[in-house]
Amino acid sequence: MSVRTVAGAARRTAESAAGPGITVIGMDGRRLPAEARRALWTARTVAGAARHLDAVADLVPSGTELVKLGRLDPVLDRIAASSEPAAVLASGDPGFFGIVRALRERGLTPRVHPAVSSVAAAFARAGLPWDDAVVVSAHGRAESGRSAERALAAALAHPKAAVLTAPGGAGPEAFVGPLLRAGRTVYVAQRLETPEESVVEAGADDADRTDWAHPNVVLSVDPARAVAPSMAWMPGHQGAPDGWALPEDAFEHRASMVTKPEVRALALARLAPRPGTVVWDVGACSGSVAVECARFGAHAVAFEQSGEDCARIRANAREHGVHVDVRHGRLPEAFPGAPGDDGVPAPDAVFLGGGDDRVAAEALRRFRPARAVAALASVDRVGTVHALLCDAGYDVGGTQLQASRLAPLPNGSLRLAAANPVTLLWGTAAPDGSAASGP
Ligand SMILES: C[S@@+](CC[C@H](N)C(=O)[O-])C[C@H]1O[C@@H](n2cnc3c(N)ncnc32)[C@H](O)[C@@H]1O
Structure with missing residues (x-):
């Protein structure tokens, strides 16, 4: 069938561009697909957060170099310079606010096996559609001190938002209180797809809480506009409004x-x-x-x-x-x-x-x-x-x-x-x- 031929050709092109190189594997607690498991078995080096390395311990042969990802740059630079096959583990969809960007910046074309993004999982737990949501990241250069403020401003300005939080000043403690005071329904989805998963709808008592478990996603929903009147065709903010400088x-x-x-x-x-x-x-x-x-x-x-x-x-x-x-x-x-x-x-x-x-x-x-x-x-x-x-x-x-x-x-x-x-x-x-x- 012609569709299969086209898909197969596209896949071969992507694989030859990637070379023996790097496979990025998204983790969401589910069983990994066969191709991702094969990549882990043949990799010389597997890099990832400690919890991700633990999760694949049975899927890598002994002798594989396991590298805990702390500061990203030196590890990725080393992987980029090596001709040996490597696998990088990341949470959710690594192409969505994830490590695929850092690899591309180093001139690499990784093979990517995405898992369910934390944002998709969080909205699923709340039972809400999210094609009308803006997604904002509070990650960023700590010295600018503006990442959390910028994310909060965008969340406050939109009926529905997901905030990718970061520990150290850009966690739920920076968002829950202001969003509740603005009349939003607020969910905090902590450690999704892990045995410690907890998704709570925040109440007044949570406004000043600081003991949230990371990683987590904060959802902000205007209760009057929890479901957009018609299906969004383009998620997020639509750019300039349809006409401005109104009479x-x-x-x-x-x-x-x-x-x-x-x-x-x-x-x-x-x-x-x-x-x-x-x-x-x-x-x-x-x-x-x-x-x-x-x-x-x-x-x-x-x-x-x-x-x-x-x-x-x-x-x-x-x-x-x-x-x-x-x-x-x-x-x-x-x-x-x-x-x-x-x-x-x-x-x-x-x-x-x-x-x-x-x-x-x-x-x-x-x-x-x-x-x-x-x-x-x-x-x-x-x-x-x-x-x-x-x-x-x-x-x-x-x-x-x-x-x-x-x-x-x-x-x-x-x-x-x-x-x-x-x-x-x-x-x-x-x-x-x-x-x-x-x-
Ligand atoms: C750099 S972004 C990575 C997003 C990821 N690529 C995805 O698709 O979920 C990191 C942020 O994702 C969120 N996150 C990642 N894993 C999570 C989990 N298991 N539970 C809740 N939030 C998670 C947190 O907001 C975290 O700070």
Whole structure:
């Protein structure tokens, strides 16, 4: 049959590219396929975590070199330099946030036998589909200190997320509390497919727990959107939303107190909202900027002193199917005490749409976002906010926007209807990071 011929040819091509070389074997507690067992039997070297090496002890002949994977680089470099057959054991699907990447970076084309990914197993335990989930990794360079924050921001911004955690600051203790406080249902799937497997739905008592068993995956589910209304065709965030810089009437607003679309377009460009970033909309009013940032996949926090406006922001977020964390209170007092306090993640970008210079100064000096944008109707404040941005060490730019929109005249021809001019100022952290800690 022609299908078999094509599959066979493709397989031979892959095998010749791999040479005698390296076989990567995914482990999920199930019996290994015959080909993976053969590769283990013929390998000169087998590398893997201690628990994986123990699991294959009966499948390797005596005399095989067994290497415990600690720091990855030296072992992989040695395997890459050797002409002897080797096998590498890894958890789940090694092509998914796994070791296949590191081997490819060394110019190797391994044969891969995937097992069930921990993410698939975790969603299976929760009995949920996951084609509509974003998967985020909290692994990363510890010195950047941003991997957990970035993963949390993306999880908060999406109805369904899986977080691949890491011990040492990026474990469930970094996620469970904030996700519960945002109203998410949270599952922690620990040591899946091992005899110690435990999958728990976290309750209030778990918010401050630190004794989770590794490895584990955290699932975050918005209970109102646990199952997407239609089947996803592409998992994860969809990139730019279908249309942005939405018209005023896409938002409920009070007496036209809404950032105009022409101004919002440039503000969004300068704020650069995207999955993994946190944007604060300061003096949010209708929340149009926060909502648009959330539509781009950012975690949006809206600070607003009017209770009525807070209700409107929530309604606007609901209408657009996004989550905005609305904080009611008078600024600057209502800002969190320090970045990360009160469950408000530190901002990557701040939009200063309301509040006075004292509010702007506090937001910039205390939270040092990598990007700041101010929309000013008052010409008096252009100089003072410009000075604030410069003093905080930003590269500063600005422009006055005066849009004239096409509008119909009674005789059927067109006129230009002028909107009020607004000055937009922006600051971006200098490349040396002297202004702010970037995303
Ligand atoms: C580098 S990623 C590897 C993912 C792997 N390739 C997969 O498909 O499952 C490591 C993360 O996967 C998750 N993980 C791996 N094995 C697991 C297990 N047995 N139980 C729960 N989570 C696991 C943890 O979040 C861990 O920090």
